[in-house]
Amino acid sequence: MKKTQTADAQTRAVIYCRISQDRTGAGLGVDRQREDCEALAERNGWQVVETYVDNDVSAFSGKLRKDYRRMLADLDEGRATVVIVWHTDRLTRSIVELEEYIELSDRRGIATHTVQAGTIDLATPSGRMTARILGAVARQESEHKGHRVARARQQKAMAGEWSGGIRPFGWGVPTGELRKKVDRKTGDEVEVPELDMSRAVPEEAEALRYWTDEILRGGSIRSLVQWSADKGLTTARGNAITHTDLRDMLMRPRNAGIAVYRGEEVGTGQWEQIVDETRFRAVCAVLKDPSRTTTPGAAPKWLGSLLYRCGRGDCPEFVYVTQSGGRRYPSYRCQTGHGGGRRAETTDQHVEDTIVERLERPDAHDLLEHAPEGIDVSALQIEGEQIRQRMRDLGGLFGAGQLELVPFTEGMDTARAQLAGVTQQLARAAKVDPLVSLVGAADVRAAWKALSLDRKRAVLRSLVDVTLKTPRPGRMPDGGYFDYDAIVFGWKRGNS
Structure with missing residues (x-):
C-alpha cells in the first residue's frame, strides 16, 4: 500500500479552481477559491508550482475543461505530488472523470487536499470510497439544481414572464431605477439602468x-x-x-x-x-x-439580373450582367455563354418605362390581386392554436410513456402537415401585393423611383415576364441601333 503524501518543505503542490457559472464574468468565485487554497498550502509549508483555473465551466455539463486536462497531463509527468482544491465537487462531478483521477492518483502517488472536506486519501480503499460517495452526492446536487432551474424557467414561460438572458431586440425600456452589476472587462462594480422587459422600445x-x-x-x-x-x-x-x-x-x-x-x-x-x-x-x-x-452571391445591381429570359432561339435560360462590353457598357448575356448581349442600362430603362406606362393607365386597378376569398383569419388562428396544443399533448403523453413511438410520430406528422396548411392560408391573407404602393399613386413614376431595387424586382416578378429576343441588325426605324421590339413583355396580370 502506498503511503499518503505528508507535509514537507519540499512538497510540490498544484491548485485547481473552478466555478460552473460566473454570472458577472469577474471571476470573483475563482479568486476566493484560490485564496483559500493558497492559505492551506502556506499552513502546510507546500510549494505551489502551478494554479489551474476553469472559470464558468461546469464539471457536470460534459464541456471540455482545458486547465483540468492540462493539470492531469502535468501530474502524469510528475509535476507535483499534491493537489489542492476548495472542495471535491470543484474537482469533478462526473463518475467517469473521478475514476480517471483515482487511477492517476494511485499510479503517481498523488494526494488530494481540500479546504472544506479535508484530505481525500485515494491510495486507500476507504479513501476511494469516500471520494466516490462525495462524487455521487455532488452529481445528485447538480441534477437536482438543473431540474429546479428548468422547472422555474418552465413556470415563468407558462405564465408568459420574461425568464432572463440577453435583452431581446424590441423590448427593455429603462424604469428610471439603477441596479449594480460587475463589469466583465474591468471587474469593477457599476450601476446600470433597470429595464422593464414588458415594454417595447419605440425605435x-x-x-x-x-x-x-x-x-x-x-x-x-x-x-x-x-x-x-x-x-x-x-x-x-x-x-x-x-x-x-x-x-x-x-x-x-x-x-x-x-x-x-x-x-x-x-x-x-x-x-x-x-x-x-x-x-x-x-x-x-x-x-x-x-x-x-x-439571389445567390452578391446583391443584384440590375433590375433584370436572373429575371429576364434569354429568348435566343429556344433558349430557356436567364440572363445576367457582365462587363464583357467594357466597364462603360455592362451587358445582359445568357448564362449559357452563347453570343450576343444587350446594353443593361438601356434595357432596364425601357423595361421600367414600360412598367410605369402600364401602371399609369386608367385600368391599372385591374392589375391588383384580389384579396383571398373565404379566408377567416380568426378561425385560422384558433385552429392553429388547437393544432399546437394537440402537439403539446402528444409530446406530454409520449414523454410520460403513455404513447408508443409509432402513433406519436404519426400524430405529430399529421399535426405538422395541418399546421403548415393553416400557416400558408394565413400567409395568403397577410401578404401585400407589391403593386399596392404604385397603382393609384398621384405620380406613378415618382413612386416607382422611390422603391428600392429589391421592391422593383418584386414588382417585375409579380407583373411581367421579360424575354430578350435576338435583336435585328443595323439601324432601327427611330434612327438608333437598339432594337426595342426585341424586348418581349409577357404580362401576368390584366390585359397588355
Missing part, C-alpha cells in the same frame, strides 16, 4: 414592424440589413445586424406576444405585442418557403 419596435411589412411586400433580408446599417440600428449587444440576426428577429414568436419554452409555444406573454399574430405567421411562412426566390 426597435418600429424597425420590427417595418421589416415585417417589407418582407410581406416582397422585400429581401439583404436589403433590410443594409437599411438597418444606414439607420445605425444594432443588436441588443450593440453589434451590427447580420443576415442571420435579422431573420431570427423576424421569426421570433415574442414579436407577436407568444411565450415559448424549449422551442414550443406555450401561451400568451405578459409583454407588449409589436406585430399582430397574422403578420407574424405570414412572415414565418414566407421566410420558410423553400420556393422563396433568393
Whole structure:
C-alpha cells in the first residue's frame, strides 16, 4: 500500500479552481477559491508550482475543461505530488472523470487536499470510497439544481414572464431605477439602468414592424440589413445586424406576444405585442418557403439580373450582367455563354418605362390581386392554436410513456402537415401585393423611383415576364441601333 503524501518543505503542490457559472464574468468565485487554497498550502509549508483555473465551466455539463486536462497531463509527468482544491465537487462531478483521477492518483502517488472536506486519501480503499460517495452526492446536487432551474424557467414561460438572458431586440425600456452589476472587462462594480422587459422600445419596435411589412411586400433580408446599417440600428449587444440576426428577429414568436419554452409555444406573454399574430405567421411562412426566390452571391445591381429570359432561339435560360462590353457598357448575356448581349442600362430603362406606362393607365386597378376569398383569419388562428396544443399533448403523453413511438410520430406528422396548411392560408391573407404602393399613386413614376431595387424586382416578378429576343441588325426605324421590339413583355396580370 502506498503511503499518503505528508507535509514537507519540499512538497510540490498544484491548485485547481473552478466555478460552473460566473454570472458577472469577474471571476470573483475563482479568486476566493484560490485564496483559500493558497492559505492551506502556506499552513502546510507546500510549494505551489502551478494554479489551474476553469472559470464558468461546469464539471457536470460534459464541456471540455482545458486547465483540468492540462493539470492531469502535468501530474502524469510528475509535476507535483499534491493537489489542492476548495472542495471535491470543484474537482469533478462526473463518475467517469473521478475514476480517471483515482487511477492517476494511485499510479503517481498523488494526494488530494481540500479546504472544506479535508484530505481525500485515494491510495486507500476507504479513501476511494469516500471520494466516490462525495462524487455521487455532488452529481445528485447538480441534477437536482438543473431540474429546479428548468422547472422555474418552465413556470415563468407558462405564465408568459420574461425568464432572463440577453435583452431581446424590441423590448427593455429603462424604469428610471439603477441596479449594480460587475463589469466583465474591468471587474469593477457599476450601476446600470433597470429595464422593464414588458415594454417595447419605440425605435426597435418600429424597425420590427417595418421589416415585417417589407418582407410581406416582397422585400429581401439583404436589403433590410443594409437599411438597418444606414439607420445605425444594432443588436441588443450593440453589434451590427447580420443576415442571420435579422431573420431570427423576424421569426421570433415574442414579436407577436407568444411565450415559448424549449422551442414550443406555450401561451400568451405578459409583454407588449409589436406585430399582430397574422403578420407574424405570414412572415414565418414566407421566410420558410423553400420556393422563396433568393439571389445567390452578391446583391443584384440590375433590375433584370436572373429575371429576364434569354429568348435566343429556344433558349430557356436567364440572363445576367457582365462587363464583357467594357466597364462603360455592362451587358445582359445568357448564362449559357452563347453570343450576343444587350446594353443593361438601356434595357432596364425601357423595361421600367414600360412598367410605369402600364401602371399609369386608367385600368391599372385591374392589375391588383384580389384579396383571398373565404379566408377567416380568426378561425385560422384558433385552429392553429388547437393544432399546437394537440402537439403539446402528444409530446406530454409520449414523454410520460403513455404513447408508443409509432402513433406519436404519426400524430405529430399529421399535426405538422395541418399546421403548415393553416400557416400558408394565413400567409395568403397577410401578404401585400407589391403593386399596392404604385397603382393609384398621384405620380406613378415618382413612386416607382422611390422603391428600392429589391421592391422593383418584386414588382417585375409579380407583373411581367421579360424575354430578350435576338435583336435585328443595323439601324432601327427611330434612327438608333437598339432594337426595342426585341424586348418581349409577357404580362401576368390584366390585359397588355
